[in-house]
Amino acid sequence: MLPTDTEAVLQVRGLTKAFGSNTVLRGIDLVVPRGKVVALIGPSGSGKTTILRSLNGLEMPDAGKVTVGARDASTEQALTVDFGDAAASKKARAAEVAALRDRSAMVFQHYNLFPHKTVLQNVIEGPVQVQKRPRSEVVAEAEKLLARVGLADKRDAYPFELSGGQQQRVGIVRALALKPQLLLFDEPTSALDPELVDDVLAVIKELADEGWTMVIVTHELAFARQTADEVVFMDGGVVVERGPASQVLRNPKEERTQAFVRRLLHEI
Amino acid sequence: MDFNLFWSSLGPMLLGAIKGTIPLSLASFVLGLLIALIIAVMRISSNKLASGVGRAYVSIIRGTPLLVQLFVIFYGLPAIGVKLDPWPSAIIAFSLNVGGYAAEIIRAAILSVPRGQWEAGHMIGMSRNQTLLRIILPQAARVSVPPLSNTFISLVKDTSLASLILVTELFRVAQQVAAFSREFMLLYLEAALIYWVICLVLSTAQTRVEKRLDRYVAH
Numbered sequence: 001m002l003p004t005d006t007e008a009v010l011q012v013r014g015l016t017k018a019f020g021s022n023t024v025l026r027g028i029d030l031v032v033p034r035g036k037v038v039a040l041i042g043p044s045g046s047g048k049t050t051i052l053r054s055l056n057g058l059e060m061p062d063a064g065k066v067t068v069g070a071r072d073a074s075t076e077q078a079l080t081v082d083f084g085d086a087a088a089s090k091k092a093r094a095a096e097v098a099a100l101r102d103r104s105a106m107v108f109q110h111y112n113l114f115p116h117k118t119v120l121q122n123v124i125e126g127p128v129q130v131q132k133r134p135r136s137e138v139v140a141e142a143e144k145l146l147a148r149v150g151l152a153d154k155r156d157a158y159p160f161e162l163s164g165g166q167q168q169r170v171g172i173v174r175a176l177a178l179k180p181q182l183l184l185f186d187e188p189t190s191a192l193d194p195e196l197v198d199d200v201l202a203v204i205k206e207l208a209d210e211g212w213t214m215v216i217v218t219h220e221l222a223f224a225r226q227t228a229d230e231v232v233f234m235d236g237g238v239v240v241e242r243g244p245a246s247q248v249l250r251n252p253k254e255e256r257t258q259a260f261v262r263r264l265l266h267e268i
Numbered sequence: 269m270d271f272n273l274f275w276s277s278l279g280p281m282l283l284g285a286i287k288g289t290i291p292l293s294l295a296s297f298v299l300g301l302l303i304a305l306i307i308a309v310m311r312i313s314s315n316k317l318a319s320g321v322g323r324a325y326v327s328i329i330r331g332t333p334l335l336v337q338l339f340v341i342f343y344g345l346p347a348i349g350v351k352l353d354p355w356p357s358a359i360i361a362f363s364l365n366v367g368g369y370a371a372e373i374i375r376a377a378i379l380s381v382p383r384g385q386w387e388a389g390h391m392i393g394m395s396r397n398q399t400l401l402r403i404i405l406p407q408a409a410r411v412s413v414p415p416l417s418n419t420f421i422s423l424v425k426d427t428s429l430a431s432l433i434l435v436t437e438l439f440r441v442a443q444q445v446a447a448f449s450r451e452f453m454l455l456y457l458e459a460a461l462i463y464w465v466i467c468l469v470l471s472t473a474q475t476r477v478e479k480r481l482d483r484y485v486a487h
Contacts, residue, residue: 056390056391057390058387058390058391098393098395101390101391101393102393105391105392106391108384108387108388108391110384112382112384112385112387112388112391113388114385114388114403115407115484115485116406116407116410116484117484125392125402126392126393126394129394129398129402130392130393130394130398131393158483158484159484160484160485174392175391178392178393
């Protein structure tokens with residue numbers, strides 16, 4: 001499962017998106033090589049979450065190209081969706097986006113676990129119902145993943161019986177069980193009580209070390225510094241600065257980045 | 269009061285409930301829920317025609333008296349060559365009626381499920397219909413049990429209107445015995461009592477269903 005090559009798993013070119021008269025993305029480029037972690041940081045409303053949601057087909061960008069690489073280059077091809085291509089019918093576009101979505105999995109800020117399903121049912125729903133994989137195999141994998149994040153004994157619990165941190169770890173396991181190319185984290189710890197944040201971040205850090213390709217929207221700068229290979233600072237729908245985590249977070253070149261980093265560090 | 273008449277009429281009236289009121293209510297409710305589900309999904313559809321038809325249906329059903337609907341189907345339709353027996357007429361009228369009211373309940377319940385649930389369903393790769401069936405409706409069901417129970421209880425009582433299109437149910441039996449014995453007070457109170465008992469049973473059932481559906485919610 002560990003990636004060995006360095007080809008790009010994700011390529012985004014010129015992504016734009018407006019909600020009515022409010023333009024939230026103004027031509028975003030992003031490349032994430034296999035096994036690398038990119039952290040998106042920036043003030044609220046800068047467009048970070050919209051990028052992530054566009055990659056998972058939860059928002060429809062107005063223009064731009066998104067390419068997600070193949071799991072196995074021998075049997076699959078990289079998949080590109082050109083959102084600016086107006087010729088595509090609504091139906092064809094929906095099918096393209098669904099194919100794109102199949103290659104990534106998302107962890108939501110508010111977990112969005114299915115409240116009427118147990119922990120195990122939450123995790124196996126996608127692999128069994130959508131991917132049509134054999135149930136026994138999926139359950140065995142799910143149990144292993146749950147054990148990894150310390151939730152083996154919560155298998156038959158309902159989400160309301162879990163703490164926020166536990167729910168988010170189930171959210172992560174649900175994403176992993178889909179065997180995606182790309183993991184997307186949308187402010188995974190923003191809704192958590194402070195004392196629960198570290199457990200969740202530790203799990204994400206472990207996945208990064210294991211070689212998963214990830215895009216993480218986060219406000220946890222210390223975590224970004226430890227985990228991310230590249231940090232992308234966004235403001236007003238554009239990328240203001242990008243580079244190695246140590247450089248962008250310790251010695252930012254752009255004034256806007258400096259102000260943002262300073263403000264967040266002062267808060268802590 | 270003539271208690272002999274009370275006891276001797278109880279058997280035929282209960283039979284009227286068992287052979288008339290109860291099966292009529294059950295059949296109409298099940299069919300009505302099916303209609304309601306279809307109409308509710310049409311109403312939340314982005315397709316303008318579908319949502320328009322759904323809205324018109326609800327408006328007509330809620331805007332006209334149930335008795336009129338019943339009479340149009342039983343006494344009116346023969347004029348255009350559709351002649352239906354009392355039972356099918358009653359079931360059609362009551363299920364169309366329940367469909368209109370329950371559609372609004374189901375629609376509101378679907379809309380009450382947080383948007384994040386749709387997104388999580390899509391995230392794991394489900395289509396809109398799959399998400400609706402497996403993720404949204406089970407959660408909407410919990411919210412809609414109390415109002416749907418209300419609809420069902422109203423329906424049980426409304427089936428007494430079927431007596432006016434010659435369906436032999438509880439109230440028609442009461443009317444027949446009363447016409448014969450002239451003991452109106454006794455017999456109509458007796459009928460009322462039986463309706464009340466049926467509704468008490470339904471209320472208890474409602475509580476049980478709610479408890480069962482509440483097992484995954486914090487208390």
